[in-house]
Amino acid sequence: MKLLRLVGATLVLGLLGPAQLADAHRSNPTDTRTYTASDAVIANQERGFYHHTETHYRADGSGYVPLDAAQLRGFRTQESVTQILRVFYLEKFAGTDKLDPAYLALVRADFRTARAAGVKVIVRFAYAQPPGWPPTIPYGDAPVSRVLKHIQQLTPILRENADVIALVQSGFVGLWGEGYYTDHFADPADPSKVSDQNWADRKAVVMALLRALPRDLMVQVRTPYMKQRMLGLPTGTDGALSADQAYDGSAAARIGHHNDCFLASPDDFGTYLSDPIELDKDFVAQDTNYVPEGGETCAVNSPRSDWESASAEMARLHFSYLNTDYNQDVLGSWGSNITIAKQKLGYRLSLVRGTFTTKTRPGGAVQVALDVRNDGWAAPYHRRQVQLVFQGDKHTYRVNLPADPRLWAAGTTTALKATVRAPIAPGRYRLLLNLADPSRRLQTATFNPIYAVQLANSGTWQAATGYNDLGQTITVSR
Template sequence: MRILPAVAAAAVLLVPGTACAATPKTIKTTTRTYAVSSDDFANPGRGFFSWTETHLRADGSGWVPLDAGELATARTSQSRSVVYRIVYLEKYRDLDAISGADLALIAADFAAARQAGVKLVLRFAYSADDDRDAPVARVVRQIGQLSPILTTNADLITAVQAGFVGRWGEWYYTTNFTTSDWSDRGQVITALLAATPALIQVRTPEIRKRLVPAASAARVGIHDDCFLAGTDDYGTFPAATDFAWMAAQSPSMLVGGETCDPSARSGWASAATELAAYHWTYLNPSFNTDVLDSWGAAGRAEASRRLGYRLRLVSATLPASVTPGGPVTVRLTITNEGYAAPAQNRPVRLVLSGPATQAVPVAADVRTWSPSRPVTLTATFTAPRKAGAYPIALSLPDPSARLASTPAYAIRLANPGTWNASTGTNALGVTLTVR
């Protein structure tokens, strides 16, 4: 604290009737700007995924469990934090109840994903070879049986695709569901929304418009499994207005899927435009290889970096020094160089280390961090009371208490030299000096 000399102080007091307004103290600040990283790295819930399938056949064959070691290696060496998992329930087309042993197999998949530090895009279906599925009452009952697993492990789910209906669970080639009466399909959507708090995805805009109630719309996105095929993604967008609808809705919903056939639209020039326009978060890197190969190495590398969010620090401003217990304001500017905002909200915190540690919550909703729109975050807090130097980091941990301390589930920023893989925090390279 600066003390006025005694003479000066007395002079002020000897002038009766004079209003004396205190002169605000100017706080010196320091600003750091940040370099841009071009590295490709894993971040939770986005990017090219690891594709897996498994089967529960009547003869007991076909089950291939997830391998935590393989998934962890794909995450660290191929930047794949998302695992697509389709579970075929062939033997349950004709049985009402999924056995406890088979439910345990499904639960074990989640345990492997948790160990590997990945999240799942999950789909259930009854056949990969024909249109045989199950009647709606059986489907709804089985969704109810799966509900405890889906709820307990919702923190590991990027999305549950609607599935269940038709070949591959894609809602088209089906024995038990018609398009003349959508009520049966509506029961599947209703059951899924009740079965898990996780995000849901449906195959087409028409399904979302017809069957998803307005109150649940924020939870339901699109999985386009014929991206860039033909003129309308092979029936995904049959109406003339569907592409405009997708462009308008996709900033606030989860979009992912796969390509399926080359077309006049499937080269990298068109793909780059549409990935951005429809805010894609995840994509199959294995299918269709003709389409993906046409993008070239540079196109695939750009897609891998930009699918979903890619958050980058632009600048940080903070006081040059503060007094113990004094007020502090830190401002950060962040931009999103990805195709989409994060689909899931999460805490935003400044972490001070040094003579003492302090975590400062920052009011923010990361789901609003849209591509190419810089966001300024402001955190005002009380400085530590112990003098010293306090390096500051930005923490964006998973919102789940079970995952919050696991670095694999924290967001890494696209700046060189900031990521701390052991703590899951991003060092700002600035220090708050308390003296």
């Protein structure tokens, strides 16, 4: 197969076509090696703990505090925290349809800052926080017609910066954007009373967000019933996503969950509404095989909030992320087990063994077979560009492999097998694995070391490139 493209100093090759596969089964020598797992806390993207950040835009234009690149970079390099929740409060605009150009410029700048610092953003928009407790009417959010106009104006920014957006939470509705205390999407005097029209309006907001985002980005809703009601799904396992539905671009395949009162009570302060509660948990447990779950703790509730119960539930519900800032009493009760949470939130991929061709002719067949283990609590929820890398003294060649790490389920080992064409230039090449972000912008030499996946093995990470060294060389000679 001919050379496909040149990216910087890296040549990108292709897989062998069917006519060349027979050559792969000739008696080229092979070698098998095993790998040692690491217990390090790794700064991989779209998983782990996050820091909460928020900013405001009040009637006089005050309150916006831009993100600080040095602080974000410190989160990543000093704490192995690679994501933030950014709540954009829109106080000024609850009563007007048009967003200020100055405000939109500030939001754009925040995404540029996040990218430069090497983190991703969990995005939420909201109109109001309560001035005190209990909250009083009016709460301060906006009607559906205005929300939809605001989403339309935000759409170009969200699409331009999709590479550094981990997720978008449905937001907009109610205090904090959590969907309960609202002037327009429920009865303000009794927010538990949500009419059919209120539900139609809530669905309109979520569908508008899905349309605003690229097909691969997902939206999270605050309770499983929100997804069930909007999409006409039953609770329990039968209503949740199946493997056949996963990643098909439908609304069901793009709506995940965030639980912002995790472990706080039997129903997590109204997160679970089914009777019995376990039906909603069964729904989320099945759904989150393919869509993301995360959130924050909000109250000590022993023994449920203790580590033994908490860790079992995070594993069952495939938690990808958790707030490191709140609730400190709950997180503090976990003691040294917090390190286990840092390791296991989201995916934790490691090499088990690999078998490789060790010698071939220029352009000849190279067979690679890798066993990759996921010891995290969830699979990756975003695509990855999986590449086999031939790294020589003068040139580096990358071959895109037909693998999808979103299917590397928690607690499983996946066999990754491929037959590819060797470089044309004779020489000795190291073999490496690159699990790159799908964004071309983040695959550059500047960003790949930050946004590619580091495998949880000892002695494999090549920090300068973002590649994982397979510990194997291949000789290409005539």
